[in-house]
Amino acid sequence: MxxxxxxxxxxxxxxxxxxxxxxxxxxxxxxxxxxxxxxxxxxxxxxxxxxxxxxxxxxxxxxxxxxxxxxxxxxxxxxxxxxxxxxxxxxxxxxxxxxxxxxxxxxxxxxxxxxxxxxxxxxxxxxxxxxxxxxxxxxxxxxxxxxxxxxxxxxxxxxxxxxxxxxxxxxxxxxxxxxWLWAPLDRVSEAVRPDFLKRAIPGAMRLTPVDRWEDLKGIGLAMHNQLHGEYTTMELTSRNLYEHPEMPTKFHLDMARQAADEARHAIMFEELAEAYGVRIDDYPTYTLTYDGYYAYPEMCEPNSQKELLWRLLIRGTVDEGLALDDLLFQINMRQLLQQDDIVARLHYVLVDETFHVQAALHWVRYLCAGDQARVMDEREVARQYVDTLLRKRRHLYEQMYPDEVAQELSTQQRLRAAIAKRPPLPFERYLNIEHRKLSGYADEELDQVVQWGYGQPPPANPVEEAV
The missing domain is CATH 1.20.1260.10 (Ferritin, core subunit, four-helix bundle)
Incomplete structure (x- = not known):
């Protein structure tokens, strides 16, 4: 030939x-x-x-x-x-x-x-x-x-x-x-949603079921709550890729993979919600983790690598780290309740999220030129900025919607009462040290999470003394 x-x-x-x-x-x-x-x-x-x-x-x-x-x-x-x-x-x-x-x-x-x-x-x-x-x-x-x-x-x-x-x-x-590639042609400060979905009012508490563990509708609402973050993270990660053509190919691969993973997770949680009688349009949709994390006015120049750094720090190394902790607790709890259909899917999500945190940690260190002290400092400042943003949104909501706030507080009281009546669990909720370490968190980064009050590491296993 x-x-x-x-x-x-x-x-x-x-x-x-x-x-x-x-x-x-x-x-x-x-x-x-x-x-x-x-x-x-x-x-x-x-x-x-x-x-x-x-x-x-x-x-x-x-x-x-x-x-x-x-x-x-x-x-x-x-x-x-x-x-x-x-x-x-x-x-x-x-x-x-x-x-x-x-x-x-x-x-x-x-x-x-x-x-x-x-x-x-x-x-x-x-x-x-x-x-x-x-x-x-x-x-x-x-x-x-x-x-x-x-x-x-x-x-x-x-x-x-x-x-x-x-x-x-x-x-x-x-x-x-x-x-090959062109500079970004626009800024997208708000994630678009179809007209049939009702958007949550900024500052409102997310609807929380009184019983998210055994009540069928409560489980459905719990799954519904989780799918919103999958959509917004998919969208934010996609824009990270698009807005930074100057970053290495490996960065674009990592961002594209994460966006595709989050899309799979959204499908998983929507299917679970529907299996428990809840449709995506039954409750408001939340887009805070796109709209609130997209830009940081007065702190980061638009389309700058510092803006990218803050997005990765907040969503990738703070929020996704907390997701590792929560997913492990959910798996343990739903295994206890023999909810195998949910447990199987949560295992897939936990594996994916471990990679997402690993990628975020890699790229924040890259953007900080390997300076771990700067990574820690930038994360602290970015977290404080977002916390202040959330407090301001909540304060404005409380002023504008007093009746809704009263209803939220009533729901929280019923939730606390239900938790108090629940039998003691055979396990506690701790930081997921295993998967956090696997993702690449340094010891000082785990200490930072503890200092914020976001969780505690599990106690060390007591060493049996030789007789």
Whole structure:
């Protein structure tokens, strides 16, 4: 069999694929909090991670093939400009249509043409990289086209121009790899939600069931409460990826993976809530952990690495660390109650959250140039800032909604009374030292959590004295 593609032509194909995957990730991640449809958000997160993974693998293959004497190919500037223009469109449905009806078919055809031209012996490694992904592209395209039909996506003059640009992409100037991605085109200070969901009033207490352990509706509400944080963390992590193209590829992989994990968790908790008779629109939706964590006015410049650092510190190393503690307690409690359907899912979530904290700790240290003292100081200042924000929101709510506050306090009294009547548990609630250590917390960071009053480590096992 003769070689259909020259070595350099094959590299150009791989480079083009890698860029289309990477720019698909960029658009999907940047648009995640702006998409009104919750199912679209979840799909965008999953597909962004799939594209980011494949882009990284292709870049590794290109690096391996160009390690000695081959120059890394340049990218066609038309493709980059087309993807940036799609990101800039104002309509979610038009963006969705462009991604899944134009860009993805273009990428799929590029795969088909390249696979047909590769040599089974010379290009063995590249074949092994591309062939399995054809099925992924087909699944993405089927899902995307269904979403476009559901939202009434139609051809627009812009989409026709996008199609023409991609069809003529081999003519014109080229750009280098450092020009692959574009600076963020917008700021998204509030996560979009569909109209049928009622948003909670800022400062209101989250609805807490009096019995979240055995009452069916109470369990459903407990699961409902947990899914909100999965959505907001998915959205915030997606924007972390989108707003910082200057960060290393590994950072983008970690953020894309976390967003995809949070999407899975949201599905898990919504399914559990529905199994216990609670639908997502039965109670208010909370977006504090996106809206309140997105920006830090007067403390961090917008789109700065300090702003990114604070997001990772608060959501990634404070809140997610507390999630490790809470998940372990929930697992122990629901095992005691023999709620195996919930326990099985919580184990998956705990494993994922351990990785998320590990990634956050790695990147806050990276952003602080390995200065652990600065990590500790920045975390302390950021936590105090958020605590002050929450107190102000609560104070304003108490002034504006006195009747609702009285009802909240009554619920809290009933909750405390119910807890007092509960039989003693065979275990206590402690810091989850095992998973916190596995994630990479240093001893001084665990001490910091204790100093805040967020929990205590479990007592050391007494050492039996030799008789």
């Amino acid at each position: 003769t070689l259909t593609l020259t070595f350099h032509q094959m590299l150009n194909r791989l480079e083009e694929m890698a860029h289309l995957h990477r720019s698909m990730t960029q658009v999907l991640a940047g648009w995640n909090p702006k998409m009104p449809d919750l199912k679209v958000k979840l799909g965008c997160a999953r597909h962004a991670y799939e594209h980011m993974q494949q882009a990284a693998k292709l870049e590794q293959q290109i690096a391996a093939l160009t390690r000695t004497n081959a120059a890394i190919p340049d990218l066609l500037a038309v493709t980059r400009a087309a993807m940036q223009s799609l990101d800039a469109r104002p309509c979610p449905t038009e963006v969705l249509t462009g991604l899944y009806k134009i860009v993805l078919p273009t990428l799929t055809q590029l795969y088909r043409d390249t696979l047909a031209a590769l040599h089974p012996t010379c290009d063995f490694g590249t074949l092994g990289l591309l062939q399995p992904y054809e099925g992924v592209l087909a699944e993405q395209r089927m899902w995307g086209e269904a979403m476009v039909r559901h939202h009434g996506g139609t051809t627009t003059p812009y989409l026709q121009a996008l199609q023409s640009a991609l069809e003529s992409r081999y003519v014109g100037p080229r750009c280098q790899r450092q020009e």
